[in-house]
Amino acid sequence: MxxxxxxxxxxxxxxxxxxxxxxxxxxxxxxxxxxxxxxxxxxxxxxxxxxxxxxxxxxxxxxxxxxLPKITVNGNYTRLNDDISFDDDTQNLLLGTQKLLIKEAAGVPFNAGFPEGVPVQPIPAIQEKNILKSSVDLDWVLFSxxxxxxxxxxxxxxxxxxxxxxxxxxxxxxxxxxxxxxxxxxxxxxxxxxxxxxxxxxxxxxxxxxxxxxxxxxxxxxxxxxxxxxxxxxxxxxxxxxxxxxxxxxxxxxxxxxxxxxxxxxxxxxxxxxxxxxxxxxxxxxxxxxxxxxxxxxxxxxxxxxxPKVALKGHYELLEDDLSLLDPRWYVGVGVKWNLFDGNKSRxxxxxxxxxxxxxxxxxxxxxxxxxxxxxxxxxxxxxxxxxxxxxxxxxxxxxxxxxxxxxxxxxxxxxxxxxxxxxxxxxxxxxxxxxxxxxxxxxxxxxxxxxxxxxx
Incomplete structure:
Protein backbone atom coordinates (compact mmCIF):
# COMPACT_ATOMS: atom_id res chain seq x y z
CA MET A 1 0.00 0.00 0.00
CA LEU A 68 -10.72 99.18 11.59
CA PRO A 69 -13.04 102.21 11.46
CA LYS A 70 -16.73 101.47 11.91
CA ILE A 71 -19.00 103.57 9.68
CA THR A 72 -22.76 103.59 10.16
CA VAL A 73 -25.55 105.43 8.37
CA ASN A 74 -28.50 106.46 10.52
CA GLY A 75 -31.97 107.68 9.59
CA ASN A 76 -34.97 108.55 11.74
CA TYR A 77 -38.19 110.55 11.77
CA THR A 78 -39.65 112.12 14.91
CA ARG A 79 -42.85 114.15 15.47
CA LEU A 80 -43.09 116.27 18.59
CA ASN A 81 -46.34 117.43 20.18
CA ASP A 82 -45.38 121.02 19.31
CA ASP A 83 -42.48 123.13 18.10
CA ILE A 84 -39.75 123.87 20.60
CA SER A 85 -39.59 127.69 20.93
CA PHE A 86 -38.04 130.37 23.11
CA ASP A 87 -40.07 131.60 26.08
CA ASP A 88 -42.08 134.87 25.72
CA ASP A 89 -39.52 137.09 27.45
CA THR A 90 -36.72 135.85 25.20
CA GLN A 91 -38.89 136.26 22.10
CA ASN A 92 -39.77 139.84 23.11
CA LEU A 93 -36.08 140.56 23.69
CA LEU A 94 -35.18 139.22 20.26
CA LEU A 95 -37.99 141.19 18.59
CA GLY A 96 -36.89 144.40 20.36
CA THR A 97 -33.33 143.83 19.27
CA GLN A 98 -34.49 143.30 15.68
CA LYS A 99 -36.46 146.61 15.76
CA LEU A 100 -33.45 148.50 17.06
CA LEU A 101 -31.34 147.17 14.23
CA ILE A 102 -34.00 148.18 11.67
CA LYS A 103 -34.29 151.69 13.14
CA GLU A 104 -30.52 152.06 13.09
CA ALA A 105 -30.36 150.95 9.47
CA ALA A 106 -33.13 153.40 8.53
CA GLY A 107 -31.52 156.30 10.41
CA VAL A 108 -34.40 156.58 12.88
CA PRO A 109 -33.32 158.01 16.27
CA PHE A 110 -33.06 155.55 19.10
CA ASN A 111 -35.82 157.22 21.16
CA ALA A 112 -38.22 157.57 18.22
CA GLY A 113 -41.07 155.16 17.72
CA PHE A 114 -40.82 152.22 15.36
CA PRO A 115 -41.97 153.17 11.88
CA GLU A 116 -45.34 151.78 10.89
CA GLY A 117 -45.60 149.35 8.01
CA VAL A 118 -42.08 148.03 8.36
CA PRO A 119 -42.24 144.20 8.55
CA VAL A 120 -40.60 142.35 11.42
CA GLN A 121 -39.37 138.74 10.98
CA PRO A 122 -40.95 136.26 13.40
CA ILE A 123 -38.60 134.48 15.80
CA PRO A 124 -38.03 130.91 14.45
CA ALA A 125 -38.56 127.89 16.64
CA ILE A 126 -35.54 126.21 18.15
CA GLN A 127 -36.79 122.88 16.77
CA GLU A 128 -39.83 122.25 14.61
CA LYS A 129 -42.08 119.39 15.63
CA ASN A 130 -41.52 117.37 12.42
CA ILE A 131 -37.91 116.09 12.45
CA LEU A 132 -36.35 114.05 9.64
CA LYS A 133 -32.66 113.24 10.12
CA SER A 134 -30.03 111.22 8.28
CA SER A 135 -26.41 111.08 9.38
CA VAL A 136 -23.13 109.18 9.11
CA ASP A 137 -21.18 108.16 12.23
CA LEU A 138 -17.53 107.13 12.43
CA ASP A 139 -16.07 105.16 15.36
CA TRP A 140 -12.38 104.36 15.19
CA VAL A 141 -10.43 102.70 18.00
CA LEU A 142 -6.90 104.12 18.06
CA PHE A 143 -5.62 102.29 21.14
CA SER A 144 -7.34 99.32 22.81
CA PRO A 308 -7.16 103.62 29.06
CA LYS A 309 -8.64 103.19 25.59
CA VAL A 310 -8.46 105.92 22.94
CA ALA A 311 -10.98 106.27 20.11
CA LEU A 312 -11.92 108.79 17.44
CA LYS A 313 -15.55 109.77 16.96
CA GLY A 314 -16.98 111.50 13.89
CA HIS A 315 -20.51 112.61 12.94
CA TYR A 316 -21.94 114.22 9.81
CA GLU A 317 -25.57 115.21 9.14
CA LEU A 318 -26.70 114.38 5.61
CA LEU A 319 -29.92 116.41 5.98
CA GLU A 320 -29.89 119.84 7.60
CA ASP A 321 -33.40 121.13 6.94
CA ASP A 322 -34.78 119.79 10.19
CA LEU A 323 -31.75 120.48 12.38
CA SER A 324 -32.38 122.57 15.41
CA LEU A 325 -30.65 125.89 15.95
CA LEU A 326 -28.30 124.16 18.37
CA ASP A 327 -27.44 121.06 16.27
CA PRO A 328 -24.04 121.07 14.49
CA ARG A 329 -23.78 119.86 10.89
CA TRP A 330 -20.69 117.79 11.71
CA TYR A 331 -18.14 117.20 14.43
CA VAL A 332 -14.97 115.16 15.04
CA GLY A 333 -13.50 114.30 18.41
CA VAL A 334 -11.04 112.05 20.24
CA GLY A 335 -12.05 110.43 23.49
CA VAL A 336 -10.43 108.44 26.27
CA LYS A 337 -12.18 105.70 28.21
CA TRP A 338 -10.52 104.68 31.46
CA ASN A 339 -12.10 101.96 33.53
CA LEU A 340 -10.92 102.68 37.07
CA PHE A 341 -13.03 100.13 38.95
CA ASP A 342 -15.40 97.47 37.59
CA GLY A 343 -16.28 95.70 40.80
CA ASN A 344 -13.20 93.39 40.55
CA LYS A 345 -14.78 91.63 37.54
CA SER A 346 -11.72 91.89 35.28
CA ARG A 347 -9.31 90.90 38.03
Whole structure:
Protein backbone atom coordinates (compact mmCIF):
# COMPACT_ATOMS: atom_id res chain seq x y z
CA MET A 1 0.00 0.00 0.00
CA UNK A 2 1.45 3.34 -1.09
CA UNK A 3 0.58 6.31 1.05
CA UNK A 4 1.56 9.88 0.13
CA UNK A 5 3.03 11.47 3.25
CA UNK A 6 4.07 14.94 4.30
CA UNK A 7 7.58 15.04 5.70
CA UNK A 8 9.38 17.37 8.07
CA UNK A 9 10.71 19.66 5.35
CA UNK A 10 7.21 20.07 3.88
CA UNK A 11 5.66 20.91 7.25
CA UNK A 12 8.33 23.49 7.98
CA UNK A 13 7.73 24.96 4.54
CA UNK A 14 4.03 25.31 5.37
CA UNK A 15 4.43 26.84 8.82
CA UNK A 16 7.81 28.55 8.84
CA UNK A 17 7.19 29.47 5.21
CA UNK A 18 4.42 31.68 6.52
CA UNK A 19 7.15 33.94 7.89
CA UNK A 20 6.91 37.09 5.77
CA UNK A 21 9.80 39.30 4.92
CA UNK A 22 10.97 41.78 7.56
CA UNK A 23 10.13 45.39 6.70
CA UNK A 24 11.32 48.71 8.03
CA UNK A 25 9.26 50.01 10.93
CA UNK A 26 8.11 53.03 8.92
CA UNK A 27 7.37 51.12 5.69
CA UNK A 28 3.65 50.50 6.02
CA UNK A 29 1.80 48.59 3.34
CA UNK A 30 0.70 51.09 0.62
CA UNK A 31 -2.82 49.69 0.84
CA UNK A 32 -2.78 50.34 4.58
CA UNK A 33 -1.53 53.89 4.00
CA UNK A 34 -4.40 54.43 1.58
CA UNK A 35 -6.91 53.21 4.17
CA UNK A 36 -5.41 55.51 6.79
CA UNK A 37 -5.77 58.46 4.43
CA UNK A 38 -9.43 57.62 3.83
CA UNK A 39 -9.99 57.16 7.55
CA UNK A 40 -8.56 60.60 8.28
CA UNK A 41 -10.79 62.17 5.63
CA UNK A 42 -13.86 60.38 7.01
CA UNK A 43 -13.28 61.02 10.71
CA UNK A 44 -16.09 63.16 12.10
CA UNK A 45 -14.00 64.22 15.09
CA UNK A 46 -11.23 65.46 12.80
CA UNK A 47 -13.80 67.42 10.81
CA UNK A 48 -14.96 68.99 14.06
CA UNK A 49 -11.38 70.01 14.83
CA UNK A 50 -11.15 71.64 11.41
CA UNK A 51 -14.23 73.72 12.17
CA UNK A 52 -12.77 74.71 15.54
CA UNK A 53 -9.54 75.80 13.83
CA UNK A 54 -11.54 77.91 11.39
CA UNK A 55 -13.32 79.53 14.32
CA UNK A 56 -9.96 80.40 15.87
CA UNK A 57 -8.86 81.99 12.59
CA UNK A 58 -12.03 84.08 12.58
CA UNK A 59 -11.28 85.12 16.18
CA UNK A 60 -7.94 86.44 14.94
CA UNK A 61 -9.67 88.44 12.23
CA UNK A 62 -12.11 89.81 14.80
CA UNK A 63 -9.21 90.90 17.02
CA UNK A 64 -7.62 92.72 14.08
CA UNK A 65 -10.92 94.32 13.08
CA UNK A 66 -11.00 96.25 16.35
CA UNK A 67 -8.67 98.83 14.77
CA LEU A 68 -10.72 99.18 11.59
CA PRO A 69 -13.04 102.21 11.46
CA LYS A 70 -16.73 101.47 11.91
CA ILE A 71 -19.00 103.57 9.68
CA THR A 72 -22.76 103.59 10.16
CA VAL A 73 -25.55 105.43 8.37
CA ASN A 74 -28.50 106.46 10.52
CA GLY A 75 -31.97 107.68 9.59
CA ASN A 76 -34.97 108.55 11.74
CA TYR A 77 -38.19 110.55 11.77
CA THR A 78 -39.65 112.12 14.91
CA ARG A 79 -42.85 114.15 15.47
CA LEU A 80 -43.09 116.27 18.59
CA ASN A 81 -46.34 117.43 20.18
CA ASP A 82 -45.38 121.02 19.31
CA ASP A 83 -42.48 123.13 18.10
CA ILE A 84 -39.75 123.87 20.60
CA SER A 85 -39.59 127.69 20.93
CA PHE A 86 -38.04 130.37 23.11
CA ASP A 87 -40.07 131.60 26.08
CA ASP A 88 -42.08 134.87 25.72
CA ASP A 89 -39.52 137.09 27.45
CA THR A 90 -36.72 135.85 25.20
CA GLN A 91 -38.89 136.26 22.10
CA ASN A 92 -39.77 139.84 23.11
CA LEU A 93 -36.08 140.56 23.69
CA LEU A 94 -35.18 139.22 20.26
CA LEU A 95 -37.99 141.19 18.59
CA GLY A 96 -36.89 144.40 20.36
CA THR A 97 -33.33 143.83 19.27
CA GLN A 98 -34.49 143.30 15.68
CA LYS A 99 -36.46 146.61 15.76
CA LEU A 100 -33.45 148.50 17.06
CA LEU A 101 -31.34 147.17 14.23
CA ILE A 102 -34.00 148.18 11.67
CA LYS A 103 -34.29 151.69 13.14
CA GLU A 104 -30.52 152.06 13.09
CA ALA A 105 -30.36 150.95 9.47
CA ALA A 106 -33.13 153.40 8.53
CA GLY A 107 -31.52 156.30 10.41
CA VAL A 108 -34.40 156.58 12.88
CA PRO A 109 -33.32 158.01 16.27
CA PHE A 110 -33.06 155.55 19.10
CA ASN A 111 -35.82 157.22 21.16
CA ALA A 112 -38.22 157.57 18.22
CA GLY A 113 -41.07 155.16 17.72
CA PHE A 114 -40.82 152.22 15.36
CA PRO A 115 -41.97 153.17 11.88
CA GLU A 116 -45.34 151.78 10.89
CA GLY A 117 -45.60 149.35 8.01
CA VAL A 118 -42.08 148.03 8.36
CA PRO A 119 -42.24 144.20 8.55
CA VAL A 120 -40.60 142.35 11.42
CA GLN A 121 -39.37 138.74 10.98
CA PRO A 122 -40.95 136.26 13.40
CA ILE A 123 -38.60 134.48 15.80
CA PRO A 124 -38.03 130.91 14.45
CA ALA A 125 -38.56 127.89 16.64
CA ILE A 126 -35.54 126.21 18.15
CA GLN A 127 -36.79 122.88 16.77
CA GLU A 128 -39.83 122.25 14.61
CA LYS A 129 -42.08 119.39 15.63
CA ASN A 130 -41.52 117.37 12.42
CA ILE A 131 -37.91 116.09 12.45
CA LEU A 132 -36.35 114.05 9.64
CA LYS A 133 -32.66 113.24 10.12
CA SER A 134 -30.03 111.22 8.28
CA SER A 135 -26.41 111.08 9.38
CA VAL A 136 -23.13 109.18 9.11
CA ASP A 137 -21.18 108.16 12.23
CA LEU A 138 -17.53 107.13 12.43
CA ASP A 139 -16.07 105.16 15.36
CA TRP A 140 -12.38 104.36 15.19
CA VAL A 141 -10.43 102.70 18.00
CA LEU A 142 -6.90 104.12 18.06
CA PHE A 143 -5.62 102.29 21.14
CA SER A 144 -7.34 99.32 22.81
CA UNK A 145 -5.16 99.13 25.88
CA UNK A 146 -3.42 96.04 24.43
CA UNK A 147 -6.66 94.03 24.68
CA UNK A 148 -6.87 93.47 20.91
CA UNK A 149 -3.20 92.48 20.55
CA UNK A 150 -3.43 89.99 23.42
CA UNK A 151 -6.69 88.63 22.03
CA UNK A 152 -4.94 88.13 18.68
CA UNK A 153 -2.05 86.24 20.31
CA UNK A 154 -4.46 84.12 22.35
CA UNK A 155 -6.39 83.17 19.19
CA UNK A 156 -3.18 82.24 17.35
CA UNK A 157 -2.08 79.92 20.15
CA UNK A 158 -5.60 78.48 20.32
CA UNK A 159 -5.47 77.71 16.61
CA UNK A 160 -2.07 76.03 17.01
CA UNK A 161 -3.41 74.00 19.95
CA UNK A 162 -6.39 72.82 17.90
CA UNK A 163 -4.15 71.86 14.97
CA UNK A 164 -1.82 69.86 17.22
CA UNK A 165 -4.80 68.19 18.87
CA UNK A 166 -6.11 67.30 15.41
CA UNK A 167 -2.72 65.83 14.50
CA UNK A 168 -2.78 63.74 17.68
CA UNK A 169 -6.30 62.61 16.79
CA UNK A 170 -5.03 61.60 13.34
CA UNK A 171 -2.53 59.32 15.07
CA UNK A 172 -5.35 57.69 17.03
CA UNK A 173 -7.33 57.15 13.84
CA UNK A 174 -4.24 55.67 12.17
CA UNK A 175 -3.50 53.40 15.15
CA UNK A 176 -7.05 52.04 15.15
CA UNK A 177 -6.95 51.33 11.42
CA UNK A 178 -3.50 49.70 11.68
CA UNK A 179 -4.69 47.50 14.53
CA UNK A 180 -7.78 46.28 12.66
CA UNK A 181 -5.76 45.84 9.47
CA UNK A 182 -3.23 43.69 11.34
CA UNK A 183 -6.02 41.70 12.94
CA UNK A 184 -7.38 41.01 9.49
CA UNK A 185 -3.92 39.88 8.43
CA UNK A 186 -3.80 37.64 11.51
CA UNK A 187 -7.14 36.09 10.58
CA UNK A 188 -5.96 35.44 7.01
CA UNK A 189 -2.68 33.91 8.24
CA UNK A 190 -4.54 31.75 10.76
CA UNK A 191 -6.84 30.59 7.99
CA UNK A 192 -3.76 29.36 6.12
CA UNK A 193 -2.74 27.40 9.21
CA UNK A 194 -6.18 25.77 9.25
CA UNK A 195 -5.86 24.96 5.56
CA UNK A 196 -2.54 23.26 6.31
CA UNK A 197 -4.20 21.28 9.10
CA UNK A 198 -6.91 20.26 6.64
CA UNK A 199 -4.24 18.88 4.30
CA UNK A 200 -2.83 16.81 7.16
CA UNK A 201 -6.30 15.49 7.98
CA UNK A 202 -6.80 14.57 4.33
CA UNK A 203 -3.62 12.51 4.49
CA UNK A 204 -4.67 10.81 7.74
CA UNK A 205 -8.15 10.13 6.41
CA UNK A 206 -6.67 8.58 3.26
CA UNK A 207 -4.36 6.40 5.36
CA UNK A 208 -7.12 5.28 7.77
CA UNK A 209 -9.43 4.46 4.87
CA UNK A 210 -6.77 2.23 3.28
CA UNK A 211 -5.96 0.71 6.65
CA UNK A 212 -9.63 -0.19 7.25
CA UNK A 213 -9.85 -1.77 3.80
CA UNK A 214 -6.86 -3.94 4.67
CA UNK A 215 -8.11 -4.80 8.16
CA UNK A 216 -5.40 -2.74 9.85
CA UNK A 217 -7.74 -0.17 11.49
CA UNK A 218 -11.25 0.03 12.88
CA UNK A 219 -14.14 2.36 11.88
CA UNK A 220 -13.74 4.12 15.23
CA UNK A 221 -10.48 5.61 14.01
CA UNK A 222 -12.28 7.00 10.95
CA UNK A 223 -14.93 8.55 13.23
CA UNK A 224 -12.18 10.23 15.21
CA UNK A 225 -10.88 11.71 11.95
CA UNK A 226 -14.41 12.88 11.13
CA UNK A 227 -14.75 14.48 14.57
CA UNK A 228 -11.44 16.27 14.09
CA UNK A 229 -12.66 17.52 10.70
CA UNK A 230 -15.88 18.88 12.23
CA UNK A 231 -13.86 20.64 14.90
CA UNK A 232 -11.69 22.09 12.16
CA UNK A 233 -14.78 23.35 10.31
CA UNK A 234 -15.97 25.03 13.53
CA UNK A 235 -12.64 26.84 13.87
CA UNK A 236 -12.81 27.89 10.22
CA UNK A 237 -16.30 29.31 10.79
CA UNK A 238 -15.01 31.20 13.80
CA UNK A 239 -12.26 32.81 11.74
CA UNK A 240 -14.76 33.68 8.99
CA UNK A 241 -16.92 35.35 11.64
CA UNK A 242 -13.94 37.33 12.96
CA UNK A 243 -13.05 38.41 9.44
CA UNK A 244 -16.58 39.67 8.80
CA UNK A 245 -16.42 41.77 11.97
CA UNK A 246 -13.03 43.22 11.00
CA UNK A 247 -14.29 44.04 7.50
CA UNK A 248 -17.22 45.87 9.07
CA UNK A 249 -14.88 47.79 11.40
CA UNK A 250 -12.58 48.86 8.58
CA UNK A 251 -15.60 49.89 6.52
CA UNK A 252 -16.82 52.05 9.41
CA UNK A 253 -13.39 53.62 9.97
CA UNK A 254 -12.45 54.30 6.36
CA UNK A 255 -15.63 54.31 4.31
CA UNK A 256 -14.04 51.81 1.91
CA UNK A 257 -16.55 49.42 0.34
CA UNK A 258 -16.89 46.00 1.93
CA UNK A 259 -16.40 44.33 -1.45
CA UNK A 260 -12.99 46.00 -1.83
CA UNK A 261 -12.01 45.14 1.73
CA UNK A 262 -12.99 41.50 1.17
CA UNK A 263 -10.46 41.30 -1.67
CA UNK A 264 -7.59 42.57 0.45
CA UNK A 265 -4.94 40.07 1.54
CA UNK A 266 -2.87 41.90 4.18
CA UNK A 267 0.34 40.27 5.38
CA UNK A 268 1.84 40.16 8.85
CA UNK A 269 5.25 41.55 7.93
CA UNK A 270 7.34 41.78 11.13
CA UNK A 271 8.93 45.17 11.52
CA UNK A 272 12.68 45.55 11.64
CA UNK A 273 14.34 46.32 14.97
CA UNK A 274 15.89 49.46 13.49
CA UNK A 275 14.15 52.73 12.70
CA UNK A 276 13.93 54.09 16.24
CA UNK A 277 15.57 57.49 16.61
CA UNK A 278 15.52 60.22 19.18
CA UNK A 279 12.29 60.82 21.04
CA UNK A 280 10.25 63.65 19.54
CA UNK A 281 7.74 65.80 21.36
CA UNK A 282 4.27 64.36 20.89
CA UNK A 283 1.50 66.46 19.38
CA UNK A 284 -0.57 66.00 22.53
CA UNK A 285 2.13 67.82 24.50
CA UNK A 286 2.37 70.59 21.91
CA UNK A 287 -1.40 71.04 21.98
CA UNK A 288 -1.40 71.46 25.78
CA UNK A 289 1.53 73.89 25.60
CA UNK A 290 -0.27 76.05 23.07
CA UNK A 291 -3.50 75.90 25.09
CA UNK A 292 -1.56 77.08 28.14
CA UNK A 293 -0.07 80.00 26.18
CA UNK A 294 -3.52 80.92 24.84
CA UNK A 295 -4.89 81.03 28.39
CA UNK A 296 -2.05 83.24 29.61
CA UNK A 297 -2.62 85.78 26.82
CA UNK A 298 -6.34 85.69 27.52
CA UNK A 299 -5.60 86.47 31.18
CA UNK A 300 -3.47 89.45 30.07
CA UNK A 301 -6.28 90.67 27.84
CA UNK A 302 -8.74 90.59 30.74
CA UNK A 303 -6.27 92.29 33.07
CA UNK A 304 -5.66 95.09 30.52
CA UNK A 305 -9.24 96.24 30.97
CA UNK A 306 -7.86 98.92 33.32
CA UNK A 307 -5.60 100.50 30.68
CA PRO A 308 -7.16 103.62 29.06
CA LYS A 309 -8.64 103.19 25.59
CA VAL A 310 -8.46 105.92 22.94
CA ALA A 311 -10.98 106.27 20.11
CA LEU A 312 -11.92 108.79 17.44
CA LYS A 313 -15.55 109.77 16.96
CA GLY A 314 -16.98 111.50 13.89
CA HIS A 315 -20.51 112.61 12.94
CA TYR A 316 -21.94 114.22 9.81
CA GLU A 317 -25.57 115.21 9.14
CA LEU A 318 -26.70 114.38 5.61
CA LEU A 319 -29.92 116.41 5.98
CA GLU A 320 -29.89 119.84 7.60
CA ASP A 321 -33.40 121.13 6.94
CA ASP A 322 -34.78 119.79 10.19
CA LEU A 323 -31.75 120.48 12.38
CA SER A 324 -32.38 122.57 15.41
CA LEU A 325 -30.65 125.89 15.95
CA LEU A 326 -28.30 124.16 18.37
CA ASP A 327 -27.44 121.06 16.27
CA PRO A 328 -24.04 121.07 14.49
CA ARG A 329 -23.78 119.86 10.89
CA TRP A 330 -20.69 117.79 11.71
CA TYR A 331 -18.14 117.20 14.43
CA VAL A 332 -14.97 115.16 15.04
CA GLY A 333 -13.50 114.30 18.41
CA VAL A 334 -11.04 112.05 20.24
CA GLY A 335 -12.05 110.43 23.49
CA VAL A 336 -10.43 108.44 26.27
CA LYS A 337 -12.18 105.70 28.21
CA TRP A 338 -10.52 104.68 31.46
CA ASN A 339 -12.10 101.96 33.53
CA LEU A 340 -10.92 102.68 37.07
CA PHE A 341 -13.03 100.13 38.95
CA ASP A 342 -15.40 97.47 37.59
CA GLY A 343 -16.28 95.70 40.80
CA ASN A 344 -13.20 93.39 40.55
CA LYS A 345 -14.78 91.63 37.54
CA SER A 346 -11.72 91.89 35.28
CA ARG A 347 -9.31 90.90 38.03
CA UNK A 348 -11.36 87.85 39.01
CA UNK A 349 -11.81 86.75 35.39
CA UNK A 350 -8.06 87.10 34.83
CA UNK A 351 -7.33 84.94 37.88
CA UNK A 352 -9.86 82.38 36.68
CA UNK A 353 -8.14 82.18 33.29
CA UNK A 354 -4.74 81.80 34.99
CA UNK A 355 -6.07 78.78 36.85
CA UNK A 356 -7.12 77.38 33.49
CA UNK A 357 -3.52 77.78 32.29
CA UNK A 358 -2.34 75.97 35.43
CA UNK A 359 -4.78 73.18 34.62
CA UNK A 360 -3.23 72.77 31.17
CA UNK A 361 0.24 72.72 32.73
CA UNK A 362 -0.77 69.91 35.07
CA UNK A 363 -2.30 67.98 32.17
CA UNK A 364 0.91 68.43 30.18
CA UNK A 365 3.09 67.14 33.01
CA UNK A 366 0.79 64.16 33.51
CA UNK A 367 0.82 63.45 29.76
CA UNK A 368 4.62 63.55 29.71
CA UNK A 369 4.75 61.04 32.56
CA UNK A 370 2.27 58.75 30.81
CA UNK A 371 4.23 58.98 27.55
CA UNK A 372 7.46 58.02 29.32
CA UNK A 373 5.64 55.09 30.88
CA UNK A 374 4.19 54.03 27.51
CA UNK A 375 7.67 54.15 25.95
CA UNK A 376 9.02 51.83 28.64
CA UNK A 377 6.07 49.45 28.31
CA UNK A 378 6.35 49.41 24.50
CA UNK A 379 10.09 48.71 24.67
CA UNK A 380 9.51 45.81 27.06
CA UNK A 381 6.63 44.48 24.95
CA UNK A 382 8.75 44.67 21.81
CA UNK A 383 11.65 42.81 23.43
CA UNK A 384 9.23 40.18 24.72
CA UNK A 385 7.53 39.82 21.31
CA UNK A 386 10.86 39.37 19.50
CA UNK A 387 11.92 36.70 21.97
CA UNK A 388 8.52 35.02 21.71
CA UNK A 389 8.91 34.73 17.92
CA UNK A 390 12.13 32.78 18.40
CA UNK A 391 10.50 30.54 20.99
CA UNK A 392 7.46 29.78 18.85
CA UNK A 393 9.63 28.98 15.83
CA UNK A 394 11.39 26.37 17.97
CA UNK A 395 8.00 25.10 19.16
CA UNK A 396 6.93 24.60 15.56
CA UNK A 397 10.06 22.59 14.81
CA UNK A 398 9.46 20.47 17.91
CA UNK A 399 5.74 20.03 17.17
CA UNK A 400 6.53 19.01 13.59
CA UNK A 401 9.12 16.44 14.64
CA UNK A 402 6.71 15.13 17.27
CA UNK A 403 3.92 14.81 14.72
CA UNK A 404 6.27 13.04 12.29
CA UNK A 405 7.38 10.61 15.00
CA UNK A 406 3.85 9.87 16.26
CA UNK A 407 2.66 9.42 12.67
CA UNK A 408 5.38 6.81 12.06
CA UNK A 409 4.53 5.07 15.34
CA UNK A 410 0.86 4.98 14.36
CA UNK A 411 1.66 3.44 11.01
CA UNK A 412 3.64 0.76 12.86
CA UNK A 413 0.86 0.16 15.42
CA UNK A 414 2.88 1.80 18.19
CA UNK A 415 0.51 4.75 18.74
CA UNK A 416 -3.23 5.43 18.45
CA UNK A 417 -4.98 7.76 16.04
CA UNK A 418 -5.77 9.94 19.09
CA UNK A 419 -2.06 10.47 19.62
CA UNK A 420 -1.68 11.49 15.98
CA UNK A 421 -4.57 13.96 16.19
CA UNK A 422 -3.19 15.40 19.43
CA UNK A 423 0.18 15.92 17.77
CA UNK A 424 -1.51 17.51 14.78
CA UNK A 425 -3.46 19.82 17.09
CA UNK A 426 -0.23 20.85 18.82
CA UNK A 427 1.29 21.62 15.44
CA UNK A 428 -1.76 23.68 14.52
CA UNK A 429 -1.62 25.62 17.81
CA UNK A 430 2.06 26.34 17.25
CA UNK A 431 1.16 27.78 13.86
CA UNK A 432 -1.44 30.03 15.50
CA UNK A 433 1.03 31.18 18.13
CA UNK A 434 3.57 32.06 15.46
CA UNK A 435 1.10 34.32 13.67
CA UNK A 436 0.03 35.89 16.96
CA UNK A 437 3.67 36.56 17.83
CA UNK A 438 4.07 38.43 14.52
CA UNK A 439 0.96 40.42 15.36
CA UNK A 440 2.24 41.28 18.85
CA UNK A 441 5.62 42.32 17.44
CA UNK A 442 3.94 44.70 15.01
CA UNK A 443 1.70 46.10 17.75
CA UNK A 444 4.63 46.71 20.08
CA UNK A 445 6.65 48.36 17.30
CA UNK A 446 3.81 50.68 16.29
CA UNK A 447 3.10 51.54 19.93
CA UNK A 448 6.77 52.38 20.49
CA UNK A 449 6.95 54.55 17.38
CA UNK A 450 3.80 56.36 18.44
CA UNK A 451 5.03 56.82 22.00
CA UNK A 452 8.28 58.30 20.70
CA UNK A 453 6.43 60.63 18.32
CA UNK A 454 7.96 58.96 15.27
CA UNK A 455 4.95 57.21 13.72
CA UNK A 456 4.78 58.04 10.03
CA UNK A 457 1.97 57.15 7.69
Missing amino acids: HIKRIGVSTVLLIFLGLIPSVSNAQDLDPRLQELIGKGIEKSHKLNEKEFEAQQAILDQKLAKSVF GFEASNALKASKHKEASINYAASALQDKVALEIIENYDRLALVNASKKVLESTEEFLDQQEFYVKKAIENGLATPIERKKIELARQQLIARQLEFDHNKAILIEMLHKLTGESKETLELMMPQLDPFASTGFGSIEKRDEIKALEEAEEASLYKAKMERNNFI LESQKTKYEAEKYREQREEAEEMINLSITKAEQSLASAKQNILIVQKEIELADETYEMVDKQYRNDLASITDVLDALRDLEQAGFKLQESYYQQRRATVDLLHAQGQLKY
